[in-house]
Amino acid sequence: MEFVTLNNGVEMPMVGFGTDAANDALSYGEVMDAAVQAGYRLFDTAAMYGNQNELGDFLAGSGLKRDDYFLTSKVAQKEQGYENTLQAFKNTTAALQTDYLDLYLVHWPKFDPFFETWRALEHLYKEGYVRAIGVSNFEAHHLDRLLTKATVMPAVDQIETHPYFNQHVLHGYLEELGIQHQAWSPLGRGAVLQDPVLAGIAERYGVSIAQVILRWQIQHNVAVIPKSGNPARMAQNLALDFQLTTTDMARIDALQRGERIMGAPDQNYTEDLW
Numbered sequence: 121m122e123f124v125t126l127n128n129g130v131e132m133p134m135v136g137f138g139t140d141a142a143n144d145a146l147s148y149g150e151v152m153d154a155a156v157q158a159g160y161r162l163f164d165t166a167a168m169y170g171n172q173n174e175l176g177d178f179l180a181g182s183g184l185k186r187d188d189y190f191l192t193s194k195v196a197q198k199e200q201g202y203e204n205t206l207q208a209f210k211n212t213t214a215a216l217q218t219d220y221l222d223l224y225l226v227h228w229p230k231f232d233p234f235f236e237t238w239r240a241l242e243h244l245y246k247e248g249y250v251r252a253i254g255v256s257n258f259e260a261h262h263l264d265r266l267l268t269k270a271t272v273m274p275a276v277d278q279i280e281t282h283p284y285f286n287q288h289v290l291h292g293y294l295e296e297l298g299i300q301h302q303a304w305s306p307l308g309r310g311a312v313l314q315d316p317v318l319a320g321i322a323e324r325y326g327v328s329i330a331q332v333i334l335r336w337q338i339q340h341n342v343a344v345i346p347k348s349g350n351p352a353r354m355a356q357n358l359a360l361d362f363q364l365t366t367t368d369m370a371r372i373d374a375l376q377r378g379e380r381i382m383g384a385p386d387q388n389y390t391e392d393l394w
């Protein structure tokens with residue numbers, strides 16, 4: 121398992137598991153058990169996913185020791201604000217049956233109580249309830265705004281990233297700031313998994329298209345949290361012990377289309393849903 125050292129010294133696995141994965145034929149516990157058996161030790165959840173109770177029950181009965189795995193959750197839009205965020209943290213940790221998180225993120229950039237939310241995360245960090253704090257779906261202008269008042273630099277920005285939306289400009293800015301780029305939906309949910317250029321590369325290396333995509337992200341120092349409800353694909357997504365050539369990396373970079381699978385952060389944050 122490859123790790124990356126975050127800007128505060130905390131070690132985070134480069135490949136984690138998106139815990140909102142599902143399989144019609146398996147229970148939630150069976151999906152999660154397959155993920156643990158496959159070797160995942162980073163579990164990514166969010167208040168918004170509505171799965172924290174189930175995940176907490178699973179983890180409590182899994183036999184894993186708490187410090188054997190890295191647990192990420194996110195403050196939902198509705199939970200933002202100073203007091204709300206502190207309460208949200210209590211709810212989240214109670215549901216997950218833990219007294220700390222490894223990483224706590226602001227799920228979407230919403231400006232109203234935004235600084236207050238961050239101040240609450242800084243408090244939780246300084247008091248030792250969370251090992252690292254960060255953001256999700258933050259673009260450069262959101263980060264710039266945050267940094268006018270932040271006293272702790274975010275450790276991670278978790279953003280939509282895949283070959284059709286590779287985020288190379290924001291990636292450069294995150295590197296400059298020392299913030300770790302982590303990709304959600306690294307496989308792009310669908311279309312990109314049929315891409316003929318990726319299919320050609322995958323065939324030459326004797327791996328799947330998904331493995332090529334994940335390896336490409338890791339070689340760009342992008343951490344990933346693929347999800348799959350299928351045990352064989354879960355295992356495949358961890359089998360990334362091969363090296364793409366510079367030429368193949370450039371071929372995949374060139375697939376950029378600026379095509380998101382979800383709305384842009386500035387559209388999403390106005391929606392009640394979030």
Ligand code: A2P
Nearest residue numbers: 305306307308309330346347348349350353356
């Ligand atoms: P499934 O659960 O049937 O494996 P993302 O994490 O980028 O949002 O992608 C999730 C989607 O990608 C799911 O639909 C998942 O389907 C599919 N998926 C995950 N891993 C693989 C893989 N190795 N090959 C093909 N599809 C995959």
